[in-house]
Amino acid sequence: MSTFVIEPHFRLQEWIAEEKGYFKAEGLDYVFQELVQSTDGKHHDKGDKVGAYQSFEKGRSSDVSCACHWTVNVAASTGNGKLYADVYSVAPSGIFVPADSRVKTPQDLAGVQISVGFQSGSHYSTIQALEPYLSADQINLNYADGMLFARMEHLIDEKVPACALFSGPYYFAEQLGFRKIIDTTFMIATMITGNPDPDDLRKFFRALRRAQHDLDLRPDLYTHYYNNEFPKRWHPLMDTRRWGPGERLVFETYTKETYEQSFDWIAKHEIFGTRDQMGAGQYDKAVVSLGA
Numbered sequence: 001m002s003t004f005v006i007e008p009h010f011r012l013q014e015w016i017a018e019e020k021g022y023f024k025a026e027g028l029d030y031v032f033q034e035l036v037q038s039t040d041g042k043h044h045d046k047g048d049k050v051g052a053y054q055s056f057e058k059g060r061s062s063d064v065s066c067a068c069h070w071t072v073n074v075a076a077s078t079g080n081g082k083l084y085a086d087v088y089s090v091a092p093s094g095i096f097v098p099a100d101s102r103v104k105t106p107q108d109l110a111g112v113q114i115s116v117g118f119q120s121g122s123h124y125s126t127i128q129a130l131e132p133y134l135s136a137d138q139i140n141l142n143y144a145d146g147m148l149f150a151r152m153e154h155l156i157d158e159k160v161p162a163c164a165l166f167s168g169p170y171y172f173a174e175q176l177g178f179r180k181i182i183d184t185t186f187m188i189a190t191m192i193t194g195n196p197d198p199d200d201l202r203k204f205f206r207a208l209r210r211a212q213h214d215l216d217l218r219p220d221l222y223t224h225y226y227n228n229e230f231p232k233r234w235h236p237l238m239d240t241r242r243w244g245p246g247e248r249l250v251f252e253t254y255t256k257e258t259y260e261q262s263f264d265w266i267a268k269h270e271i272f273g274t275r276d277q278m279g280a281g282q283y284d285k286a287v288v289s290l291g292a
Contacts, residue, residue, distance in 0.1 A: 004030040004200045007062035008229065010148070010167050011089070011247040013211040015225040020214070022207035028200060033062060063196040064204060068121030069254070070262050072189035074272055076286035077279030084190040085254045085289040087205060091188055091247040093125055093166035094180040096155060096173045103162065106133040106182045111140050115151040115163040118143040119271065122164035125184040127269060149231055156234075168226040171243035172234065188247065189254055198290055205251075212249045219245040256283045 006023070008014040017023055018032055066072070069088065076083040095114060097103045103112060109130065116122040123141065130139050145151040145160060148169055155163035156176065164184060165173050174180065192201070215222055223240040230238060263280040272278045279286070 002196075004028055004196060004204065005033055005062045006030050006204070007033040007065065009066055010091075010229060012215055012222050012225045012245065013208045013247075013249060015228060016211035016214055016222050017207040020211070022210050023204070026203035026207050028203040028207070030200075030204075063193055064201070065191050065193065066188050067191065068124060069187040069189035069258075070121075070124045070266055070271075071119055072191050073259055073262050073286070074266065074278045076191065077282040079279075082192040082288040083254065083259075083286055084192050084201070085287045086291065087190060087208075087249055087251050088254045089188040089190075089247045089249045091121065091166045091186060092170055092244065093121065093164065093184040093186055094170060095126060095129070095162055095164050095182050095184060096170075096178040096180055097162045098155075098158065099177045099179055101161065101179065103181060106130055109162060109181060110134050110138040112162050113140050113142040113160065115142045115145040115154060115160045117147050117151070117164075120147070121166065121186045121188065122148075122184070124266070124269075124271070125186040126164045128186075128265075129182050129184040153231070153233075167246040168229060168243070171226075171240075171246070172230075172238060175239060175242055176237070192288055202290060208249055209251055212251075215245050215248075253289070254287075259283045259287070 006014060023030055064084070066089070067075075072083050075081055095109070103109055106129075114126055116126050123143075126141065127139060142160065145154045145163075148165070151160065151163050152165055152169040152173065154160045155165075155173065155178065162181070163173075166186075220241065223243045223245070226240045226243060226246075227235060227238065260280070260283070263275055263278060266272055266278065267275045267280070275281070
């Protein structure tokens with residue numbers, strides 16, 4: 001069997017499991033692929049209208065990866081991997097503006113450019129959160145600022161008026177005094193690439209379940225791992241002792257009903273095309289479940 005490839009993705013659980021030896025304790029033969037550790041953030045900056053779905057089309061190098069559930073559903077249904085249905089996660093997310101911004105309420109965001117990642121969690125969740133307040137033509141999304149760290153930096157550097165952020169960058173914006181206008185928390189799904197050994201998948205997720213328990217019990221002991229995923233430029237300003245636990249793993253089934261509801265929403269908003277073009281109705285083919 002090939003070595004199992006683990007690549008952290010904006011969350012703390014993999015770092016905890018690695019530190020505490022949980023992967024080794026499970027007998028997992030793995031490599032910890034630290035593409036994000038202490039980088040300048042360029043690994044995540046794919047450019048205008050190149051988001052999570054495009055990275056699945058190109059192919060991801062790790063056996064297990066993740067993205068917002070909307071995109072994972074479409075990618076899995078069009079043959080770019082398998083959605084792992086035995087766990088999902090929930091990421092704290094929101095739309096932030098500078099402290100002195102004229103924007104005070106969601107209604108004030110009418111026509112204001114909001115930086116999001118194209119066909120990524122921030123894209124869908126921003127629309128979903130603002131729909132009760134604004135018409136579609138009033139929601140002005142800007143994809144030009146790239147992925148998470150690029151748009152965070154543009155917000156901090158006062159190059160954009162509003163920005164959707166989640167997890168670590170969400171907490172950093174709060175720390176620096178940026179104001180959250182509205183919560184946009186969203187679900188993240190797991191994607192399986194290639195054909196990893198099912199026993200390896202069970203070992204990997206058992207280790208993450210232990211890490212999640214540790215994080216629930218004492219988040220203060222582990223928020224320092226955000227430093228591993230942030231551009232070095234910001235390290236002197238970061239006080240991760242003030243930050244929260246970020247994305248939380250939920251070891252419950254991502255159901256067929258949830259899958260179908262997500263496709264209905266995407267099709268209604270014409271983000272990918274029609275249900276047929278997105279491969280809707282393929283839950284049984286798109287999903288793998290081990291009953292873990």
